Amino acid sequence: MSLLLIDDSKSSLLALETAVRRFAGCAIESFTNPLEALERTTHVEFDLVLVDYMMPELNGVAVIRRLRSQRGYETVPIVMITSQTERAVRLEALEAGATDFLAKPFDPLELEARILNLLALRSAQLALVDRARSLDQAVRRATERADIREQEIVWCLAQAMASRDGNTGDHIERVANIAELIAEGLGMDRIQRRNIYLAAPLHDIGKIGIPDAILQKPGKLEPDEIEKMREHVPIGVSILRNSSAELSRVATAIIGGHHEKWDGTGYPQGFAGEEIPIEARIVAVADVFDALCSERPYKRAWPIDEAFREIIACSGTHFDPACVAAFRRKWPEIRLLFDQFEMEEDRLRSSG
The missing domain is CATH 3.40.50.2300 (Response regulator)
Known part of the structure; x- marks a missing residue:
């Protein structure tokens, strides 16, 4: 004293x-x-x-x-x-x-x-x-441990779903990272960005209720199969909508709205503009961009610069112009993210 x-x-x-x-x-x-x-x-x-x-x-x-x-x-x-x-x-x-x-x-x-x-x-x-x-530090440590467990659970669910519909873990990880970068470009705070990062991998969790014959079909889907595939949205919403957790709320918003389009021509509700939750508008950009850059049995992978131009071109029609502007601002970091994934894939191929 x-x-x-x-x-x-x-x-x-x-x-x-x-x-x-x-x-x-x-x-x-x-x-x-x-x-x-x-x-x-x-x-x-x-x-x-x-x-x-x-x-x-x-x-x-x-x-x-x-x-x-x-x-x-x-x-x-x-x-x-x-x-x-x-x-x-x-x-x-x-x-x-x-x-x-x-x-x-x-x-x-x-x-x-x-x-x-x-x-x-x-x-x-x-x-x-x-x-x-001391109590604050203890609460912070407990929160960090809970966050880690929460992230592990989300990632396990997303990985299980991705492997079932022919996607890879890389796809859901890239979508999560791109979505977080877009959220940062929009000025969202750390907690909002984290929730979007964790919830984004669950955007297609409703595909768990889609038959394998449709989900894993290598060719183009018939009109009735397309309608059946679209049911993955309400199925996914029904899985999480009764949870009171903030992460579940964000995930539900993303699941229900990531196939909506800014001009109102999307599904399942035909919402337009700001009727679509901002989290879903963000993930829509990230998901479409990564899907364009990814090879599938029914399509080739687009060159990354061509996919970039497509996202820019769809601003105001498919995508929220503000999200596209944030995507453009974060483009150097997004491009670097894909370069790092490609380098890792090359390393794994050479070591195998």
């Missing part, structure tokens, strides 16, 4: 410091100049301040006001020492933030009792701060 003593009288300051040292095992710093004392408080957070009222440059009330406005001194106990007994002075000091008063000349027993009580109060304050900090 550390004490700060301020009194323009050298004799009074010496008497006060000598008395305090008898019973308080604390570091003590003394100043006759209140401005020098205040400058020192910008470098040291004292645990208790005793300040005289009558001083020529700044009186005790002015010192208290400055301390209370200073970071770290919002709750530090401050005692004003004064020979003034006027009620107005004490009220002014209390309004400025004084914790207690000590009469001048001081009584040694009263001084000891007040100082020890206030040091005990400060010790309790610091203990509460440490406890709150």
